[in-house]
Amino acid sequence: MAEGEKLIPINIEDEMKSAYIDYSMSVIVSRALPDVRDGLKPVHRRVLYGMHELGVRANSAHKKSARIVGEVLGKYHPHGDTSVYDTMVRMAQEWSLRYMLVDGQGNFGSVDGDSPAAMRYTEARMQKISEEMLADIDKETVDHKLNFDDTLQEPTVLPTRIPGLLVNGASGIAVGMATNMPPHNLTEVVNGTIAYIDNTDIEIDELMTHIKAPDFPTGGTIYGYDGVRDAFQTGRGRIVLRGKANIEEVNGRECIIVDEIPYQVNKADMIKKTADLVNEKKLEGISTIRDESDRKGMRIVYVLKRDAIPNIVLNKLYKYTALQSSFSVNNIALVNGRPQLLNLKDLIHYFVEHRHEVVVRRTQYELRKAEERAHILEGLIIASDNIDEVIKIIRASSNADEARNNLIKRFELSEIQARAIVEMRLRQLTGLEQDKLRSEYDEIIKTIADLKDILDKKDRRMNIIKEELEVIRDKYGDERRSVIEYAGGDLSIEDMIPNEKVVITISHAGYIKRTSLTEYKTQNRGGVGQKASTTRNEDFLEHLFVGTNHQYMLFFTQKGKCFWMRVYEIPEGTKTSKGRAIQNLINIEQDDKVMAFICTQDLKDEDYINKHYVIMATKKGQVKKTSLEQYSRPRTNGINAITIKEDDELLEAKLTTGESQVMLALKSGKAIRFEEAKTRPMGRNASGVRGIKLANDKDEVIGMIAVDDMESNILVVSENGYGKRSSLDDYRITNRGGKGVKTISITEKTGNLVSIKNVTDNDDLMIINKSGIAIRMAVEDLRVMGRATQGVKLINLKGKDSIAAVAKVRHDEDDVDVDETTENTDVSNDGTTVDNNDTENNNNE
Numbered sequence: 001m002a003e004g005e006k007l008i009p010i011n012i013e014d015e016m017k018s019a020y021i022d023y024s025m026s027v028i029v030s031r032a033l034p035d036v037r038d039g040l041k042p043v044h045r046r047v048l049y050g051m052h053e054l055g056v057r058a059n060s061a062h063k064k065s066a067r068i069v070g071e072v073l074g075k076y077h078p079h080g081d082t083s084v085y086d087t088m089v090r091m092a093q094e095w096s097l098r099y100m101l102v103d104g105q106g107n108f109g110s111v112d113g114d115s116p117a118a119m120r121y122t123e124a125r126m127q128k129i130s131e132e133m134l135a136d137i138d139k140e141t142v143d144h145k146l147n148f149d150d151t152l153q154e155p156t157v158l159p160t161r162i163p164g165l166l167v168n169g170a171s172g173i174a175v176g177m178a179t180n181m182p183p184h185n186l187t188e189v190v191n192g193t194i195a196y197i198d199n200t201d202i203e204i205d206e207l208m209t210h211i212k213a214p215d216f217p218t219g220g221t222i223y224g225y226d227g228v229r230d231a232f233q234t235g236r237g238r239i240v241l242r243g244k245a246n247i248e249e250v251n252g253r254e255c256i257i258v259d260e261i262p263y264q265v266n267k268a269d270m271i272k273k274t275a276d277l278v279n280e281k282k283l284e285g286i287s288t289i290r291d292e293s294d295r296k297g298m299r300i301v302y303v304l305k306r307d308a309i310p311n312i313v314l315n316k317l318y319k320y321t322a323l324q325s326s327f328s329v330n331n332i333a334l335v336n337g338r339p340q341l342l343n344l345k346d347l348i349h350y351f352v353e354h355r356h357e358v359v360v361r362r363t364q365y366e367l368r369k370a371e372e373r374a375h376i377l378e379g380l381i382i383a384s385d386n387i388d389e390v391i392k393i394i395r396a397s398s399n400a401d402e403a404r405n406n407l408i409k410r411f412e413l414s415e416i417q418a419r420a421i422v423e424m425r426l427r428q429l430t431g432l433e434q435d436k437l438r439s440e441y442d443e444i445i446k447t448i449a450d451l452k453d454i455l456d457k458k459d460r461r462m463n464i465i466k467e468e469l470e471v472i473r474d475k476y477g478d479e480r481r482s483v484i485e486y487a488g489g490d491l492s493i494e495d496m497i498p499n500e501k502v503v504i505t506i507s508h509a510g511y512i513k514r515t516s517l518t519e520y521k522t523q524n525r526g527g528v529g530q531k532a533s534t535t536r537n538e539d540f541l542e543h544l545f546v547g548t549n550h551q552y553m554l555f556f557t558q559k560g561k562c563f564w565m566r567v568y569e570i571p572e573g574t575k576t577s578k579g580r581a582i583q584n585l586i587n588i589e590q591d592d593k594v595m596a597f598i599c600t601q602d603l604k605d606e607d608y609i610n611k612h613y614v615i616m617a618t619k620k621g622q623v624k625k626t627s628l629e630q631y632s633r634p635r636t637n638g639i640n641a642i643t644i645k646e647d648d649e650l651l652e653a654k655l656t657t658g659e660s661q662v663m664l665a666l667k668s669g670k671a672i673r674f675e676e677a678k679t680r681p682m683g684r685n686a687s688g689v690r691g692i693k694l695a696n697d698k699d700e701v702i703g704m705i706a707v708d709d710m711e712s713n714i715l716v717v718s719e720n721g722y723g724k725r726s727s728l729d730d731y732r733i734t735n736r737g738g739k740g741v742k743t744i745s746i747t748e749k750t751g752n753l754v755s756i757k758n759v760t761d762n763d764d765l766m767i768i769n770k771s772g773i774a775i776r777m778a779v780e781d782l783r784v785m786g787r788a789t790q791g792v793k794l795i796n797l798k799g800k801d802s803i804a805a806v807a808k809v810r811h812d813e814d815d816v817d818v819d820e821t822t823e824n825t826d827v828s829n830d831g832t833t834v835d836n837n838d839t840e841n842n843n844n845e
Contacts (some may be wrong), residue, residue, distance in 0.1 A: 010622040024175035028339055032174035036333040036342065037354035038133065038158040039165030041172065043087045047804040048075040048101065049155055051126050052134045055769045062105045062123035069119050075600055078148045085119045096327035097168050098183035098217045099476065101130045111218070111261075111298070112268035129476050133160040139365040141358045159358040161472050163189050163351045165333060169214075177339055179332040182214035182239065182263075187477035192470045196348045197462050204233055204345050211344065212484060213239075214327070218480040219260035220839060221243060223324070228484075231329035243323045244483070247310040253287075254310050256302040256317070260481075263324040267293070270322040271300060283320055285313040311581040314592070319587075355465045360455065361738075366449040370444050372416075377441040379417025380424065384434045386411070411738055412798045446769035448786060471560075503766075504545045504553075504570060505581065506594060514570040515580030517546065544807040547599040554631055555586060556596040556616070559647040563588065566633030568600070587637050596653040603632040613681060616641065617664055617691060617704040620648040623736065624688025625679045628655065643687040652704040662729065664692045665716065665756035670698045672740035673731040676706065689739040703756040712758045713784055716744045717767070717794065724791030725759060725782050745790040755806040763808045767795050770804045779808070 025796070034041050040048070050072035056063045069084045069527070077084055090096045092104030095111045106122035109115055116122065136159050144153035156163075169183040192210035196202055213228045222228060223240040231237030241262035244377040248257050261267055271291055277283035285308030292299040304313055318324035331342045335350060342350070383390045393410060397403035404418040413421070427433060454460050501517040547553070547567050555563040563586040571580045584593060596616075601608055612628040624642050644650060654660075656676055665671040672692045679689060692701065705714075712730060717723035724744065733742060744753060768774045775795050785791070795803070 023277045028174040028177065029334065029337055032172035032185030032536070033179055033332060033334050033339055034170040034172070035157055036335050036347065036350040038160040039163070039168060039170060040158065040172070042082060043077060044091065045445040046072050046154065047084060047088050047091065047156060048126070048130055048134060048158065050076060052137070054127040056128050057129055058128040060101065060125060062103070062125045065119035065122045065124050068124060075145050075152055076154050081119070088124060098215060098329055099129050099162070099186060100127050100168055101133070102250045105177065111235060111266070113266040115232070128843070132162050132472060133158045133164060135159065135161055136264045136358065136362050139362045141361045141365070157354070157704055161355070162186070163193060163348070165351070166347055170333070172463050174339070177332055178330060180330045181333070182327055182329055183216060184211060185215035185478070185480050188212060188215070189474055190473040190477065190482070193352060193469055194466050196345070197352060197466055202345070204343060207344055207348070208232055209373055214482065215290050216241070216263035216481050218263050218484045220262045222482050222484045225484065225486050227329070229329070234322065235329070235331035235341040235343045235535070237329045239327045239329060240320060240324060241325055241327055245314055245323070247314070249304070250301065254304045254308070256310060256314050256321065258300040258302070259298050261298065262322065263327060265322045265325055267291070267298070267300070268295060274317070274321045277320055283316055284308070285316070294745055316520060316751065348385045353466065356461060359461050359464055363451050363454050367448060367455070370448050370451060374441065374444045374448060375414065376420045377437060377444065378415060379413050380428070381441060382411050382413065383421040383424065383708065384429070384437060387429060394422065444566065459674045467623070484582050499548050499550045501546060501548055501568060504547060504567070504597070505579065507578065510582045510593060511579040512570055512582045512585065513577060514567065515575050517574060517644060521573045543807050544768055545597050546807065551599045551601065552603050554600065554614070554653070555594045556598070556641055556650055556653040557592045558595050559592045560640060560642040560650050561592065562631055562637040562642040563599055563638045564631070595650050598653055598655045599654060600628065611657060613658050614641070614653055614675060614708055615662060616688065617651050617658050617701055618644065618648045618688070619651050619700045620645070620663065621690060621692040621694055621701055622688040623662065623679055623691035624686060625676065625681050626684055627681050630684050640684050643685055645687055651701055654704060654706040656706045657708065661733065662691070663705045663707060663714065664701050664740070665703050665753055666692065666694065666699050666740065667702050667752045668695050669742055669744050669746035669753050670695065670740040671743035671756065672736070672738055673733055674736040675733065678736045693737065693739045695739070702753055705756055705758045707758045709758070709760065712760050715757045715759045715765070715779065715782070716753060716791070717755040717803060717806050718746070718791070720745060720790045721753045721795045721803060722750040722791055723782070723794040724785050724789060725779065726787040727784055728758070730787040741787050745788055749801065750790050754803055757806065757808050759808055766807045767803060769795070769797065769801050772803050
């Protein structure tokens with residue numbers, strides 16, 4: 001060991017800890033996380049400042065990228081040249097940044113993941129918007145620090161007029177933490193910031209009326225709003241993004257055309273992986289995929305096979321490929337050098353605070369400069385008032401220093417004033433120049449007063465920030481690119497949607513829609529009805545249901561699964577439109593179909609869900625009761641509602657209070673009535689108990705009702721249009737599991753029983769034929785008759801037409817446009833058969 005040296009033993013564990021903490025703090029603070037004030041990481045800031053210093057502004061010529069990279073490396077950023085160039089490239093890619101900061105010339109890569117040309121081939125300059133980030137940097141608005149070799153000063157933050165962090169977002173992986181912030185629309189962000197300045201106590205929900213959601217450079221659709229709300233409220237959230245797809249017919253073949261893909265998705269990779277799935281038979285229905293993108297825009301064409309249903313294929317593309325991806329928001333940024341998780345209001349608050357500091361420092365700088373100029377002008381005015389004496393003193397002095405000292409003694413001037421007088425040019429002795437001096441002095445005195453007023457009044461400073469933001473908005477603001485589809489999630493947009501009554505219809509092929517109830521008219525008994533729905537060939541309306549927009553819908557399928565949706569999320573259609581395929585709205589299996597619906601109130605209301613039950617019936621006569629609470633936590637892929645035995649299927653589900661009486665009716669015309677209390681509540685996976693004995697193998701249950709109102713009547717309808725209402729008392733209460741009693745006399749003329757309902761005089765009846773004809777009539781027009789009769793003709797059927805569905809509708813005077821005459825509408829009968837199940841609403845009216 002050399003003389004004078006000594007060894008200090010250090011515990012390796014302690015050394016590792018301290019060294020690793022130093023390293024992690026260095027990465028967090030000066031590499032991976034953006035500053036909350038200007039939204040930039042050190043490398044971005046250095047690139048922009050380097051370009052500013054080089055003079056490659058938006059209005060100057062492009063300069064070689066290598067020149068800019070060299071400038072930044074040599075002066076400010078002592079790391080690899082690729083880190084600087086890659087940063088600069090990303091700032092020039094329109095699919096990476098919502099508002100580009102660099103104007104690139106040459107090959108800067110592509111959305112397919114192609115790498116950019118080397119920096120010796122490309123050129124760049126600043127974008128106009130970048131100059132706004134550096135505006136006033138020379139007015140001592142921000143702190144500067146020494147660069148890596150202590151020879152130059154670099155800014156610690158930019159005095160940006162753009163809310164950079166919100167507008168362009170950021171992503172970075174530090175040590176032990178990461179950030180992933182989405183970009184937003186500049187117009188919306190400025191409006192939100194102005195709203196915050198006007199009211200600093202503004203709630204985040206109110207800010208969200210201005211800043212609706214992130215706005216991605218690649219457009220796409222934000223599917224569902226829950227993740228957006230979480231991100232804005234807490235700083236963390238998962239935003240689901242979908243590409244924009246349309247179904248078009250190209251050369252006689254149905255195609256899915258995608259013209260926007262989710263943010264940060266590599267188009268070429270997405271197409272390749274989709275092709276692999278098609279080849280592996282995991283994705284069916286696609287025959288070829290073509291990428292027809294060009295300089296005019298993106299266009300990916302998925303050509304479908306002839307038998308494919310476009311909506312189902314599109315749904316599978318969303319499910320299995322990057323056409324639907326998610327953006328996990330994690331708003332971590334540096335606040336005063338420390339990483340912090342920030343919500344929407346925090347981000348705006350820190351930006352406004354930064355702008356306020358910039359305005360104060362800029363005003364102080366301008367005030368100092370104005371006062372210095374005013375001081376010089378005062379000296380020049382004194383000199384011009386005594387010009388002869390000043391010339392005499394200067395001529396009598398042997399050198400400039402002596403002249404200055406003599407002037408200071410004679411006129412009590414300062415050193416600065418005396419120097420300005422000595423250096424004054426002869427042309428300033430003209431009368432015009434002297435007037436200019438005085439008017440400049442008057443102007444500068446006004447400016448000083450105004451600047452002092454700004455420094456005294458916070459309101460004025462805030463107004464300046466607002467005005468500058470408005471200029472930015474008018475100059476650079478644009479329309480949203482990403483569309484928000486609220487129906488993808490559960491958004492509280494009740495205020496925007498009127499809580500009106502709607503008719504929900506589902507066709508045999510699984511097309512669903514909601515229509516305002518007011519579109520349907522009331523007709524008298526025996527009418528022919530009016531055209532209710534346009535359906536595809538071989539299709540007809542099978543289910544009809546009435547509810548209100550704000551209610552929750554539970555869908556029960558043949559296989560015993562339950563799905564969940566809000567009524568207003570069902571696509572709206574006219575009375576004659578065919579609706580949307582249900583596969584697009586809920587993740588139902590292809591060989592399954594919806595059999596029953598329940599409309600409930602708020603599923604988050606614990607008191608409500610614990611006091612209500614769902615009672616279900618299957619075709620083979622099984623019944624089961626489960627608490628509604630078991631259905632209050634829905635999952636995207638549905639939940640099991642009942643275990644269905646072999647050769648059976650779920651037929652009906654009803655919402656009850658636990659006090660109802662249950663009636664089941666058979667195709668053969670028998671019905672049973674028993675107390676709901678006879679079936680104990682079971683778990684979701686149970687298969688239930690016997691409700692009614694079937695007469696034979698061919699017999700089956702066609703309907704179930706849950707009766708709350710003991711004054712109500714029982715209405716039954718047969719497939720050939722006969723129906724009648726009988727008193728509830730005609731059906732005696734028995735134990736469940738019996739054979740039941742006759743409810744209607746079944747003959748060849750009447751056809752089998754298709755529907756059973758409990759009705760009152762306040763109800764209307766809606767009947768739909770297989771051919772798509774609908775008729776609405778008042779129940780009060782039907783007299784009460786005995787249960788063993790065959791009833792009266794409710795609707796005139798043409799040819800081999802028969803009844804497909806029956807529903808009851810609440811009879812409201814407001815809803816009804818009574819039409820005394822019948823409308824003759826000729827509709828050809830397609831002769832299709834139907835599994836005669838029907839569904840009605842049960843929302844405890």
